[in-house]
Amino acid sequence: xxxLNVYELLNRKRRGGPLEPREIEAFVDRYTTGSIPDYQMSAxxxxxxxxxxxxxxxxxxxxxxxxxxxxxxLRDQYDFVADKHSxxxxxxxxxxxxxxxxxxxxxxxxxLSGRGLGHTGGTLDKLEAIPRFNARLSRDxxxxxxxxxxxVISTSTEGIAPADKKIYALRDVTGTVESLPLITASIMSKxxxxxxxxxxxxxxxxxxxxxxxYQESKALALSLIAAAAGSGTRVEALITDMNxxxxxxxxxxxxxxxxxxxxxxxxxxxxxxxxxAQAVRVLVMSGRFDEQSAVTALDDAxxxxxxxxxxxxxxxxxxxxxxxxxxxxxxxxxTETFEVRAPRSGFxxxxxxxxxxxxxxxxxxxxxxxxxxxDYAAGVMFDRRSGDEVKAGETIARIQLGHSKRDAEExxxxxxxxxxxxxxxxxxxxxxxxxxx
Amino acid sequence: xxxLNVYELLNRKRRGGPLEPREIEAFVDRYTTGSIPDYQMSAxxxxxxxxxxxxxxxxxxxxxxxxxxxxxxLRDQYDFVADKHSxxxxxxxxxxxxxxxxxxxxxxxxxLSGRGLGHTGGTLDKLEAIPRFNARLSRDxxxxxxxxxxxVISTSTEGIAPADKKIYALRDVTGTVESLPLITASIMSKxxxxxxxxxxxxxxxxxxxxxxxYQESKALALSLIAAAAGSGTRVEALITDMNxxxxxxxxxxxxxxxxxxxxxxxxxxxxxxxxxAQAVRVLVMSGRFDEQSAVTALDDAxxxxxxxxxxxxxxxxxxxxxxxxxxxxxxxxxTETFEVRAPRSGFxxxxxxxxxxxxxxxxxxxxxxxxxxxDYAAGVMFDRRSGDEVKAGETIARIQLGHSKRDAEExxxxxxxxxxxxxxxxxxxxxxxxxxx
Numbered sequence: 001x002x003x004l005n006v007y008e009l010l011n012r013k014r015r016g017g018p019l020e021p022r023e024i025e026a027f028v029d030r031y032t033t034g035s036i037p038d039y040q041m042s043a044x045x046x047x048x049x050x051x052x053x054x055x056x057x058x059x060x061x062x063x064x065x066x067x068x069x070x071x072x073x074l075r076d077q078y079d080f081v082a083d084k085h086s087x088x089x090x091x092x093x094x095x096x097x098x099x100x101x102x103x104x105x106x107x108x109x110x111x112l113s114g115r116g117l118g119h120t121g122g123t124l125d126k127l128e129a130i131p132r133f134n135a136r137l138s139r140d141x142x143x144x145x146x147x148x149x150x151x152v153i154s155t156s157t158e159g160i161a162p163a164d165k166k167i168y169a170l171r172d173v174t175g176t177v178e179s180l181p182l183i184t185a186s187i188m189s190k191x192x193x194x195x196x197x198x199x200x201x202x203x204x205x206x207x208x209x210x211x212x213x214y215q216e217s218k219a220l221a222l223s224l225i226a227a228a229a230g231s232g233t234r235v236e237a238l239i240t241d242m243n244x245x246x247x248x249x250x251x252x253x254x255x256x257x258x259x260x261x262x263x264x265x266x267x268x269x270x271x272x273x274x275x276x277a278q279a280v281r282v283l284v285m286s287g288r289f290d291e292q293s294a295v296t297a298l299d300d301a302x303x304x305x306x307x308x309x310x311x312x313x314x315x316x317x318x319x320x321x322x323x324x325x326x327x328x329x330x331x332x333x334x335t336e337t338f339e340v341r342a343p344r345s346g347f348x349x350x351x352x353x354x355x356x357x358x359x360x361x362x363x364x365x366x367x368x369x370x371x372x373x374x375d376y377a378a379g380v381m382f383d384r385r386s387g388d389e390v391k392a393g394e395t396i397a398r399i400q401l402g403h404s405k406r407d408a409e410e411x412x413x414x415x416x417x418x419x420x421x422x423x424x425x426x427x428x429x430x431x432x433x434x435x436x437x
Numbered sequence: 438x439x440x441l442n443v444y445e446l447l448n449r450k451r452r453g454g455p456l457e458p459r460e461i462e463a464f465v466d467r468y469t470t471g472s473i474p475d476y477q478m479s480a481x482x483x484x485x486x487x488x489x490x491x492x493x494x495x496x497x498x499x500x501x502x503x504x505x506x507x508x509x510x511l512r513d514q515y516d517f518v519a520d521k522h523s524x525x526x527x528x529x530x531x532x533x534x535x536x537x538x539x540x541x542x543x544x545x546x547x548x549l550s551g552r553g554l555g556h557t558g559g560t561l562d563k564l565e566a567i568p569r570f571n572a573r574l575s576r577d578x579x580x581x582x583x584x585x586x587x588x589v590i591s592t593s594t595e596g597i598a599p600a601d602k603k604i605y606a607l608r609d610v611t612g613t614v615e616s617l618p619l620i621t622a623s624i625m626s627k628x629x630x631x632x633x634x635x636x637x638x639x640x641x642x643x644x645x646x647x648x649x650x651y652q653e654s655k656a657l658a659l660s661l662i663a664a665a666a667g668s669g670t671r672v673e674a675l676i677t678d679m680n681x682x683x684x685x686x687x688x689x690x691x692x693x694x695x696x697x698x699x700x701x702x703x704x705x706x707x708x709x710x711x712x713x714a715q716a717v718r719v720l721v722m723s724g725r726f727d728e729q730s731a732v733t734a735l736d737d738a739x740x741x742x743x744x745x746x747x748x749x750x751x752x753x754x755x756x757x758x759x760x761x762x763x764x765x766x767x768x769x770x771x772t773e774t775f776e777v778r779a780p781r782s783g784f785x786x787x788x789x790x791x792x793x794x795x796x797x798x799x800x801x802x803x804x805x806x807x808x809x810x811x812d813y814a815a816g817v818m819f820d821r822r823s824g825d826e827v828k829a830g831e832t833i834a835r836i837q838l839g840h841s842k843r844d845a846e847e848x849x850x851x852x853x854x855x856x857x858x859x860x861x862x863x864x865x866x867x868x869x870x871x872x873x874x
Contacts (some may be wrong), residue, residue, distance in 0.1 A: 010612025014486050043611035046483035049451050174480035175447025286861035 003305040004030070006040055013047040021060040028064035032163040041167065042174040049179035055226045058181045062227040065189035074110065074146075075197040075232060081146060082109040082282045083196035083233070085187060087220065088120035090102025090208040091245035091382075095123045095153060096259040097267075098282070100311035103150035104301035105279075105294075107286045110146050112156040112194050116366045116374075119208065119357030121250065124155055126259075126365070129252040129332055129376040133320030149317045150310070161189040176243030180223050188227040197286035198234045200278050201225075205433065206243030214239070214433070216352065221436050236281050236437040240274050241429060244386045245356055247271040251365040251379015253331040260325050263308040270431055277432045282349065332377035334400035338408040340415050342390040348419060349381040349426045351386055355418035363411075364402050375402035380415075387425045441467070441630075443477055450484040458497040461597045465501035469600040478604065479611040484787045486616035492663040494858030495618045501628035509576065511547065511583075512634040512669060518583060519546040520633035520670070522624065524657065525557035527645040527794040528682035528819075532560045532590060533696040534704075534712040535719070537748035540587035541738040544723045546704050547583050549593040551629050553610070553803040553811075556645065556794030558687065559591055563696075566689040566769055566813040586754045587747070593755040598626045617660050625664040633694075635671045635722035637715050638662070642870065643680030645790025651676070651870070658873050673718050673874040677711050678866060682793055684708040688802040688816015690768040691837060697762050700745040714869045725734055747801030769814035771837035775845040777852050779827040785856060786863045788823055792855035800848075806825035817852075824862045 013019060027044065030036040048332035053061065074081045082102065086092055095111060102109045104298040110235040116122030124135040137154040145152035164186050171177050191199055201224055204210065205217035221237035247268040249258040261267040270400050276298060283294035301307040312322040324330045360366060364375025377400060441463040450456060461605030464481065467473040490498065511518045519539065523529055533546060538548045561572045574591040582589035601623050608614050610750040628636055638661055641647065642654035658674035665672040684705045698704040699712070713735060720731035738744040749759040761767045797803060801812025814837060821833035836848050
């Protein structure tokens with residue numbers, strides 16, 4: 001490590017030259033332990049953000065970041081254990097539906113998940129809308145849930161990828177968040193530190209996604225897959241639509257309700273379809289199903305009520321009140337609901353999903369800053385969605401308030417500002433675009 | 438200043454977008470006063486080093502850096518006062534010859550100069566070889582010299598461009614030294630803070646120059662000129678050769694001797710020619726001469742002995758012992774001199790000037806680190822130079838030692854390693870390539 005020439009390395013990356021694996025490892029190690037200062041790391045981050053990284057550099061960076069902390073090697077402790085990650089969206093409750101659904105098919109799945117920040121919601125925030133649900137498990141508690149009920153979702157522990165935590169905080173204040181290799185290493189270092197047998201990536205694309213443009217989303221998917229090369233975790237990705245909110249509910253408590261409805265077989269078709277596509281891949285990657293038998297098993301788990309029952313067991317295992325599955329009034333309830341009515345007859349042709357996400361955040365359902373407090377009852381119900389025909393005066397959405405008082409007319413006006421109406425339905429758009437592996 | 442969005446600015450520069458003048462000014466100001474941390478400045482420096490800057494951005498950066506400290510506005514206090522800057526080379530004593538020569542023609546000239554670092558020598562170091570010479574003048578002392586004897590060379594005071602000092606220290610450890618806009622702003626912020634009426638830039642090109650390749654040197658010259666736009670200081674540049682040491686002497690005391698010899702009319706022709714080209718531009722920019730009358734005035738000052746007399750007055754005004762002009766033994770003397778002999782007959786076809794500079798530094802005549810101590814008597818005399826015909830066994834150079842003992846054979850061997858011999862003289866090469874304004 002003493003032979004690391006930091007100046008020469010920074011000069012080389014500035015000129016676009018390659019970094020050696022041992023250099024990347026030493027730089028990350030020395031930064032994490034404090035012997036390389038922030039100002040040298042931020043210079044390197046900017047050089048990477050502008051000049052990019054080769055696939056090999058990126059895989060090395062990912063490995064260096066994950067090795068900065070605990071490695072759980074879960075795949076060595078179970079015949080098979082799945083992981084799943086979404087790049088984030090509005091109304092994205094796929095993880096919540098997927099976990100018990102896959103678990104009900106006898107396949108173990110565990111996720112170290114994140115909280116919401118910016119326009120996208122957070123899986124952990126939604127789960128914490130359930131009374132007494134514990135989303136801060138120790139590693140032992142995490143594995144006990146996998147052992148006992150096949151599924152678990154918890155926050156990443158302090159010990160996982162400390163390099164990523166330190167680097168991410170620095171990226172956040174140095175204009176280096178938007179960088180494919182840095183995004184990739186950040187996501188994959190945390191995922192590969194858990195070390196599942198497989199990882200299904202839900203890479204969203206569209207106005208409410210982290211990557212709006214299809215080619216960017218695909219590049220991210222391929223980059224995430226490439227960074228896992230040689231890690232021992234099998235990674236596949238689905239590129240799915242985030243040009244419209246997923247499902248009807250966007251918020252926290254209301255998304256728990258929608259999750260349970262999907263598991264009861266009554267949920268919005270889009271949530272079921274996007275979740276099913278991923279569940280099929282999880283089951284196939286387990287090696288115990290082919291595509292055909294996976295679909296059959298999933299249908300059976302849903303129709304038989306086993307998926308719903310699995311959700312009850314899962315919620316209970318993490319300390320939550322499973323009675324919410326049968327009595328939604330046990331969840332945080334809106335203090336006030338404002339209906340939004342269609343200003344004209346015709347079709348909803350588009351909902352700007354980024355704006356819809358920011359609207360939901362502003363109601364209190366998400367965070368603009370990391371220390372904002374979530375208002376679990378706040379949210380939006382998109383009763384009519386892109387492509388739906390509406391009549392003037394008909395209710396197209398319900399704005400749900402939690403703790404804060406807000407002006408109804410102002411909210412209605414802002415809501416309508418990101419919804420577009422027309423005389424004909426918009427062209428159809430698939431929910432799942434592409435499967436990459 | 439409170440409306441400066443640092444994150445957005447860094448993101449924009451990362452993407453190659455332009456920075457507004459007020460943003461550059463606020464960033465530099467807040468960095469200098471400490472409210473922007475090193476890690477954000479280093480990210481910006483790396484983004485600038487990779488993505489470059491427009492001429493306007495660069496001029497604004499230069500202005501922001503110079504405004505961080507004192508502005509002397511010398512041009513407002515004299516009818517005319519010149520400044521001169523060299524990008525540095527081996528044996529470059531042009532400033533030492535130029536000052537009294539121009540001063541003897543009745544034109545005032547003042548320079549805030551630097552010390553040597555790396556393979557190039559430093560004007561102040563050479564002057565400090567003169568007993569009692571004071572190169573650390575206060576602003577008052579600096580101006581008194583201009584008032585009384587027309588010329589002065591001193592170190593930049595603490596008050597000049599503190600932003601440059603802080604930014605340069607950060608560039609040095611973040612791989613962002615090699616950057617045209619950052620080099621430009623660093624040089625010009627110090628020069629424009631003094632605020633002369635004119636500035637002649639001696640931009641060196643070749644193996645002993647900061648920029649080895651002609652196009653790089655020309656780009657630097659144009660960049661330096663562009664950064665002065667609107668500053669009130671008229672800037673011109675000459676691109677001159679540094680593919681061979683300038684003159685015969687490289688060191689400190691020996692370069693003072695060579696300077697006096699040039700002023701006596703006995704110096705090496707190359708030193709006189711390169712200095713004369715710049716002196717002509719200084720005189721013409723004063724508005725009191727055209728090219729013809731400038732040449733006549735300079736010839737007259739030299740032949741009459743007024744240039745030499747001016748040097749005596751100048752040295753005296755800065756506290757130095759002017760008797761050195763008539764008795765070189767008053768200067769630090771070599772303790773030992775090793776002659777280097779031609780290993781063959783033929784022509785010297787090249788001297789790698791970077792290697793020659795590093796050799797001189799290693800003798801003690803320069804600095805590898807900023808706190809190295811100069812050995813004023815140490816240096817090299819290049820008695821035979823590129824293009825000269827030599828006979829086997831003839832003395833081609835003298836290696837002069839100061840305080841340190843060294844192995845003669847080792848030094849001779851190393852010296853010959855950067856000198857190339859051949860059967861025919863190398864093609865001729867001009868000393869002054871181009872005049873830019």
